[in-house]
Amino acid sequence: MSSPTYYATVDTHIGPFTAIETDGTVLASGWTGTIDDLMEVIHPTLRPAELVPRTELGDVTKAIVQYHEGDLTAIDTIPVLQKSGVFLQVAWDVLRTVPPGSAITYTEYARLAGNPVAIRAAASACARNAAALFVPCHRVLRQDGTLGGFRWGVQIKRLLLKHESRTDV
Incomplete structure (x- = not known):
């Protein structure tokens, strides 16, 4: 990936939630406090060589927080990039x-x-x-x-x- 790739963890009532994103597009996310759990599930052609930690990821973090606070559709407009057949x-x-x-x-x-x-x-x-x-x-x-x-x-x-x-x- 040529754009910087960032990650951040948010504390939710369900547990820590970490997302990895580039240009506002989610590459991986889940209820974990570590990026190691996420890196392995990113398709090899999308896997970033370097990750930069952030305290928050703009719209991605906002959607995560809003979803966990009850706005169940907050996640719907966040772009996602995955690759397979x-x-x-x-x-x-x-x-x-x-x-x-x-x-x-x-x-x-x-x-x-x-x-x-x-x-x-x-x-x-x-x-x-x-x-x-x-x-x-x-x-x-x-x-x-x-x-x-x-x-x-x-x-x-x-x-x-x-x-x-x-x-x-």
């Missing part, structure tokens, strides 16, 4: 259309991504998603309604879904 690219775009409080199953997710039989590929898209929160893979559940896995832990997934289902926000 066609199905995963489409699948990640689809996740950004799932509204807060409207969890879908992996089967529904595969259908929405254009390949109804690609349930395992849909699950893989969640597992390989580098930009957690901004690409809300936590909104995908197993067919039986159970949570399934989540890179940042099932307890965080549960807290996110509970946060998004609140009716007082």
Whole structure:
């Protein structure tokens, strides 16, 4: 990447949340206090050679704070850059259309991504998603309604879904 790449960590009620961005575009993010957890999930062709720490990341940090404070759509306009094959690219775009409080199953997710039989590929898209929160893979559940896995832990997934289902926000 030719532009400077920055990272910052925000304390949230769910735990520390770190984002890596360049030019206001999120490359990776998640509920962690360390960039090492995020660097490994950035596609090798997008992985920055150098990261510059910041106390905040402008609109990215603002969206993180607003989301955790209850504005569940604050993350929707933040650009994200991930790279993979066609199905995963489409699948990640689809996740950004799932509204807060409207969890879908992996089967529904595969259908929405254009390949109804690609349930395992849909699950893989969640597992390989580098930009957690901004690409809300936590909104995908197993067919039986159970949570399934989540890179940042099932307890965080549960807290996110509970946060998004609140009716007082």
